[in-house]
Amino acid sequence: MNEDIDREKLRYRQFVELINTLRSLELVSAEYRRELDRKWRTEPHWRGLILEELERLNNEYSEKHISSRNSL
Secondary structure: OHHHHHHHHHHHHHHHHHHHHHHHOOOOOHHHHHHHHHHHHHOHHHHHHHHHHHHHHHHHHHHHHHHHHHOO
């Protein structure tokens, strides 16, 4: 049981870090951030998909940023 709680705490920490990073990069709006946070709390079955979407956005940004730096 404690492992499940620890795993969920880790997933939530990952969610918060990703969403805050994307928000600071202006890749997600404040409204979208609130929507995802609400969904995270009220619809746990969406958590995996939410994390996947945030990771995809972060990876796309990182790839574009690296690519643009390499072309200089």
